[in-house]
Amino acid sequence: MKRKAYIASAAHISAQKPFCGIEVFVPLAWEGALVPCQDPDFRPFIPPMAARRMSSILKRSIAVSKYALEKAGISCPEAIVGGTGLGCVTDTEAFLRKMLEDGEYMLNPSRFICSTPNTIGSQIAISLGCRGFNSTHVNDRFAFEGALMESLLLLGNGEAENVLLCAADQMPEVLHSLVDRQGLWKGRPASEAALSFVLSSARENAVCEVIDVVQTRSNPSQELSRLLSANSIDEIDICVTSDLPSGKTGNFSFIPQEKMTYKQYCGDFFTASAFGLFVCSELIRTGKAKKILLAEESRGTYSFTLIGGLCTN
Amino acid sequence: MALDIAITGAGIISALGLGLEKTRQNLLAGNCAINSPKHLETAHSDLPCGEVDLSDVQLYEMCGKDSSLPLSRSSLLGILAARQAEEDAALEKGTRVALISGTTVGGMDITERHFLDYFKGNEFDSLIPLHLDGSATDPIADSLKSNVVFTDVISTACSAAANAIAFGAELLLEGKFDVVIAGGTECLTRYHLNGFNSLMILDNEPCRPFDASRKGLNLGEGAGFIVLERKSHALGRRARVRAWLSGWGNSCDAFHQTASSPDGEGAYLAMSKALRMASLRPEDIDYVNAHGTGTQNNDLSEGVALTRIFGKKMPYVSSTKSFTGHATSAAAALEAVISLICIENSFVPANLRFMEKDPGLDFCPVASNIENVKLNHVLSNSFGFGGNDSSLIFSSPEL
Incomplete structure (x- = not known):
């Protein structure tokens, strides 16, 4: 029988106070701008010498992963699965600019080395000494969903008892204007973040269950009905989404439930839906909901994630 | 499975x-x-x-x-x-x-x-x-x-x-x-x-x-x-089966961002997992389409890992990157298709320009094409920066 996936712990470094709970979230004030990420003191997580060579996305990813693992009481996960939309774009930009402005000679490799998206997952693995499964999903706005889906497969088929699921994106000031011009953020502030979840097949001490996830390029309402019936769910309490809060308009008019938005707390970035999942786990932890649907849409692709409390099973 | x-x-x-x-x-x-x-x-x-x-x-x-x-x-x-x-x-x-x-x-x-x-x-x-x-x-x-x-x-x-x-x-x-x-x-x-x-x-x-x-x-x-x-x-749907994908394994070397470990641990684990999934013993593998980039570090690390898996009974080994160059993220896909071609046409492609055995390695790759050889199982390795090591096993459709 397919084994279940529980969130043993979840943590964020984002525009909110690092590692804080939903109780102290404050809506962001910088509309249309780039809201800075609030970084913690990295010294408890990364030796200062090593940290000096790392870009912000790597430091945040390692710190938030170590924080989440400690909270879950796990020193080394059996698998690390990451999602990132733009990857290590600060290092990419630095190497690219140097090459374009100064020519193709005498280039220093250090920025290139850290510029591939999987640098995040592999640096976490190196810092933990984790030789288990390791993969990185980079499908733009659905990079996190791909990583979540693969994590559920690894837990479901028993290949791993626990998985460190990560999401991270950075947005250097110099590139923000380029991305902003695309209208990608739809008027919301842009920001940066790193999130980590320890997913486990053990129910004990878990926060909630990730019941299922589906992503589709066609027939979203039909896919959602199929997802709900496949998991024998008739009722959800609330729909968490980056879409409009009104049930009448927006991409999710076919979902009658009350909508709660979350990007007012984290700003927008390619893997923001990971923050959405964090919000869902917090709603369950604080007893605000028992069955939640996380719904996302971008360029005609939809994703639906079902999150459930533990007492309702 | x-x-x-x-x-x-x-x-x-x-x-x-x-x-x-x-x-x-x-x-x-x-x-x-x-x-x-x-x-x-x-x-x-x-x-x-x-x-x-x-x-x-x-x-x-x-x-x-x-x-x-x-x-x-x-x-x-x-x-x-x-x-x-x-x-x-x-x-x-x-x-x-x-x-x-x-x-x-x-x-x-x-x-x-x-x-x-x-x-x-x-x-x-x-x-x-x-x-x-x-x-x-x-x-x-x-x-x-x-x-x-x-x-x-x-x-x-x-x-x-x-x-x-x-x-x-x-x-x-x-x-x-x-x-x-x-x-x-x-x-x-x-x-x-x-x-x-x-x-x-x-x-x-x-x-x-x-x-x-x-x-x-x-x-x-x-x-x-x-x-x-x-x-x-x-x-x-009565589709023609070109081959079976009988095993896959993924492991992180967790050693260095760009260098492979001297004992090839990540590569060893990836190959071991793929073999286990396919329920195959090392001696069942007829040909290894190696990652074989041609760098000192990769080939030594991969070679050590191959010896750890296969010991003295080394199957045919070659790197077809000697034909195609290293197509980085597409490399594993090119080599998957090449593995299918080899199974179907019963040959092992050469590791071009191989002349002299590396004293650090226990084996030599195949220096020229070997034809008319039945390939039941082919193992294909692909390793990435950050130690993202993966192995796939392709098996003959006649099995």
């Missing part, structure tokens, strides 16, 4: 040409396709590459795309290979499929051409989104006859396509989809040519994997896609 994932179609474009037949001919003829780049605009035209000998304009034509539609070379290569794969599998128009691609470069070819322009004005704004790996994949999904209901993109550097294929297989086993098209695509760019050059791991002559005097790798480009389905589904 073994022999449940059928490979019913394949498509390939690399420096060896477009299509399985062209690739087969060139492999059998020992035609190395590593030359000075003609289409990539770079100051380093002295660095040989496995370049697809087609301009972007020619690729647009072959894809039947209007050249005013901005597309990355990665997308164009991917469209050709993926279309071929669905055709080879004789998928009916409108078949629901998932498309999973491995890529890292994505639309970097376009970004590096216009990046500085982006800061001068709005003229090239429509090109900016093409940088993303997902944006390089969507045009492939939109160009297929199949109905692509799901896409995902994996980027684990030089093992990306192997992980895309493995993820596709896992989705099938879970019953999420009936048909998956998985592989990878990557075009040459100045960005990563210069990146690898700055690491001083490029050979200025065609590479010599596993040779004692090897000096580095040559970059390559291309795309490969395979069609995967559960056995029951493939047999149900």
Whole structure:
């Protein structure tokens, strides 16, 4: 029988106070701008010498992963699965600019080395000494969903008892204007973040269950009905989404439930839906909901994630 | 679990040409396709590459795309290979499929051409989104006859396509989809040519994997896609099975961002996991299509790992990167298709330019083609920066 996936712990470094709970979230004030990420003191997580060579996305990813693992009481996960939309774009930009402005000679490799998206997952693995499964999903706005889906497969088929699921994106000031011009953020502030979840097949001490996830390029309402019936769910309490809060308009008019938005707390970035999942786990932890649907849409692709409390099973 | 994932179609474009037949001919003829780049605009035209000998304009034509539609070379290569794969599998128009691609470069070819322009004005704004790996994949999904209901993109550097294929297989086993098209695509760019050059791991002559005097790798480009389905589904629609995907394994070397560990632990674990999944013993493997980049570090680490797995009973080993160059995120896809070609045509391709045994290794790769050899099981290795190591096992359809 397919084994279940529980969130043993979840943590964020984002525009909110690092590692804080939903109780102290404050809506962001910088509309249309780039809201800075609030970084913690990295010294408890990364030796200062090593940290000096790392870009912000790597430091945040390692710190938030170590924080989440400690909270879950796990020193080394059996698998690390990451999602990132733009990857290590600060290092990419630095190497690219140097090459374009100064020519193709005498280039220093250090920025290139850290510029591939999987640098995040592999640096976490190196810092933990984790030789288990390791993969990185980079499908733009659905990079996190791909990583979540693969994590559920690894837990479901028993290949791993626990998985460190990560999401991270950075947005250097110099590139923000380029991305902003695309209208990608739809008027919301842009920001940066790193999130980590320890997913486990053990129910004990878990926060909630990730019941299922589906992503589709066609027939979203039909896919959602199929997802709900496949998991024998008739009722959800609330729909968490980056879409409009009104049930009448927006991409999710076919979902009658009350909508709660979350990007007012984290700003927008390619893997923001990971923050959405964090919000869902917090709603369950604080007893605000028992069955939640996380719904996302971008360029005609939809994703639906079902999150459930533990007492309702 | 073994022999449940059928490979019913394949498509390939690399420096060896477009299509399985062209690739087969060139492999059998020992035609190395590593030359000075003609289409990539770079100051380093002295660095040989496995370049697809087609301009972007020619690729647009072959894809039947209007050249005013901005597309990355990665997308164009991917469209050709993926279309071929669905055709080879004789998928009916409108078949629901998932498309999973491995890529890292994505639309970097376009970004590096216009990046500085982006800061001068709005003229090239429509090109900016093409940088993303997902944006390089969507045009492939939109160009297929199949109905692509799901896409995902994996980027684990030089093992990306192997992980895309493995993820596709896992989705099938879970019953999420009936048909998956998985592989990878990557075009040459100045960005990563210069990146690898700055690491001083490029050979200025065609590479010599596993040779004692090897000096580095040559970059390559291309795309490969395979069609995967559960056995029951493939047999149900009377599809021809080209091979079985009988095992896959993934492990992180967790040693260094760019160097492989001296004991090849990540590679060893990836191969062990793949063998375990396929319920095979090491001696069941007839041929290893090695990662074999041609760098001192990779080939030594991989060689040590191979000896740890196979001991004295080393199967045939060769690196076909000596034909195609190293197509980075697409490499595992090219080598998956090459493995199918070898199984089907009963030959082991040469590890070109191998002359002298490395004293640090216990074996020699195959120096020239071996024909008329029955291959039941082929193991294909792909290792990436960050120690993202993956192995796939392909098995004969007659099993």
